[in-house]
Amino acid sequence: MKYLIAEDDPNLRFLWHTLLTRHGHDVTETSSADQARAALEEDVFDVMLLDLYLGRASGFSLVRLAERLNPGCKVIIVAGAAELSDREIRTSARSVVSVHRKPVDIEDLLDVCGRIDRGSPLRRRVDLDRSEAIPPS
Numbered sequence: 001m002k003y004l005i006a007e008d009d010p011n012l013r014f015l016w017h018t019l020l021t022r023h024g025h026d027v028t029e030t031s032s033a034d035q036a037r038a039a040l041e042e043d044v045f046d047v048m049l050l051d052l053y054l055g056r057a058s059g060f061s062l063v064r065l066a067e068r069l070n071p072g073c074k075v076i077i078v079a080g081a082a083e084l085s086d087r088e089i090r091t092s093a094r095s096v097v098s099v100h101r102k103p104v105d106i107e108d109l110l111d112v113c114g115r116i117d118r119g120s121p122l123r124r125r126v127d128l129d130r131s132e133a134i135p136p137s
Contacts, residue, residue, distance in 0.1 A: 001046040001117055002026045006036035006062060007078070008054050012104075016049060019110065023117075033057035037065060044070050047116055052079040067095050074116055078104055 003025050007013045013029050020027045028043065030036040033054045040048075040062065048066055052059040059077065066073045075095045080102040098112045 002044070003028070004036065004039055004043075004045040004048045004050075005029045006033070006039075006048060006054060006059065007051040008032065009051070012051075012078075015106075016109075019106065020049075020113065023110070023113070025113075025117075033059070033062060036062050040065050040069055045073050047074050047076065047113070049076045050078065052077050063095060071095075076100070076109070076112060078102060 003020050005013055005016050005020075005027060007016065007029075008031050010031070013031065017027050017029055028039055028045070030039050031054075036048075036050070036054070039045075045066070048062070050059045050062060054062075063075050063077075066075060073095060074097045077096055077099045078101075079099065097116070100109060
């Protein structure tokens with residue numbers, strides 16, 4: 001699978017790049033919203049691993065761009081600040097399949113990536129705790 005990493009922290013970029021390439025994925029790294037935007041305009045990605053707050057830029061514009069240019073792209077959000085709840089982030093766009101808070105649990109992240117890779121159904125509330133769970137319709 002083809003991944004786009006959009007993360008301004010070089011240590012996290014390196015870690016995620018290393019883990020994803022070891023699992024056989026093709027990875028493109030970007031460190032700013034402008035670089036991520038250019039990558040989305042130049043290439044097609046299966047998954048975008050996105051830091052919601054890239055410097056002063058909000059990742060929501062990148063999510064919308066990915067949905068417009070590549071409707072099949074799945075988005076995994078990583079957020080440090082708790083300005084928005086996981087539910088608010090997840091429901092902001094149909095492509096968001098998972099939300100993780102920093103520090104990210106690597107096993108959880110790899111589990112989500114593995115499910116995407118296998119084509120397993122992803123519930124948009126994968127990482128909700130039981131108090132936030134939305135009952136099935």
